[in-house]
Amino acid sequence: MFKQAYWNEPVIFQLGRKGRKGYIVPEVEEEIRQTVGNALADLPKEMLRQTLPELPELSEVEVVRHYMRLSQMNYGVDLGFYPLGSCTMKYNPKLNEFLANLSSLTALHPNQDESTVQGILEILYTLAKWLAEITGTHEVCLQPAAGAQGEFLGALIMRSHHKLNGNIQEKTELIVPDSAHGTNPASGTMAGFKIVVVPSNQEGCVDLEALKSAVSEHTAGLMLTNPNTLGVFEKDIEEIASVVHEAGGLLYYDGANLNAILGKVRPGDMGFDIVHINIHKTFGTPHGGGGPGAGPVGVSKELEKYLPVPRIAFDGKRYFLDYDKPRSIGKIRGFYGNVAVLLRAYAYILSLGAEGLEEAAEVSVLNANYLLKKLGSIRGFELPFAEGRPRKHECVFSLKKLYRETGVRALNFAKRLLDYGVHAPTTYFPQIVEEAFMIEPTESFEKEELDRFADIVRKISEEAYSQPETVLKAPQNTALSRLNEVKASHPKTMALSWRMHQEKSAGKHEQ
């Protein structure tokens, strides 16, 4: 059984002593001191700090031990199995980290003159071309910092398109399936559209008849994830595309699940006009705590004019930033996007090549279907929708039966997995599945690891039927046991900075 370390670790500001130093550097020579002094003298007085920032003062060993202890109370994909459905936690090859951390790349500043950053511009230009090839789109913009921001950009592009066609007054509705990720309706609403939800059918796909009745002259577009969040491929995708296109709407592809179809089929070929790619899911870049990420957006030739500026362009001799795009929606994020993440994606694609990417998709689908079979026979587990059809990269079980028979919910089951040293899967999403338990093994894990996981799940199911209280009070073996879910994420109780913590302790934020 797994047992996580627990350290009663203070906040770093509570450690150390005034005057303590991390390392010793030689005295600065007089000449350098004067140069720095002269440079400081040139700074506008009103911009100079009046007081020094209150930073903790510690020795190097204190800092290292502090973070080492904290890391022992954490869990990551480098430590073990991480089946977080839809969030796609792949292993991130260390080679990619090494390349992205080369000082020749990290020391660059986005305000440098173009002539001095030809190398990074070439990398980003090439990456955008690869992503266009992979998605079957005409041009890709790397700027968006996450999938959700890509969705927002896509919805803004839809607006610009309908505006230029003179029918924005009419095109007010965005259709979203009921299995969609919450960011889809949120992004559409932020861009000013009214959201129309279409139900899924028993196959777990968009109900075609319901779609046909939802589509009207008001349809600005449809946002669709394919394979969808049940892991099922929308087999009627061509008909769906033509229904929406015939009504003058655009098709938006939520690329969160692109890892399932890499090299097999392309969103552009399925009829999608706008595509976002969750770089941090499909191309193995770190992805935790809501970021950092990147959500590049690819579009058809007709929509290319709306993409954000600056565009990274190449005139045959040099790479440059092209602002001369009068129909562009403007900027969606500063500079070229989240470059550190994009670099890792570049390294991932470069190291795998076209065949390797296809194989990654195949193995992720194989792994998901292997677990589908193994977990499908476990007591209390049911597979709603699309009975008998294989899944793509993920599978979603319902623990409704288990809950009814034992009182153990999907949430409790997920917490008990932590006691066995496995990260919890996604639960309660998609919302169309009662007591949803969503598994995405990715291509990163070996058969032995999948077998071990399936054995643990079987064991917990047995516990649920024989001694449910053990599951209900889990986790017991982690550094912290069950947190108060409301308090853990409520602005009144969270302290996100040292200053906030001090203010809260002094009762400043009491209501």
Ligand SMILES: Cc1ncc(COP(=O)(O)O)c(C=O)c1O
């Ligand atoms: C299906 C789907 N769409 C969109 C998103 C949003 O992506 P991001 O977290 O990068 O904003 C997610 C995130 O998990 C997702 O699973």
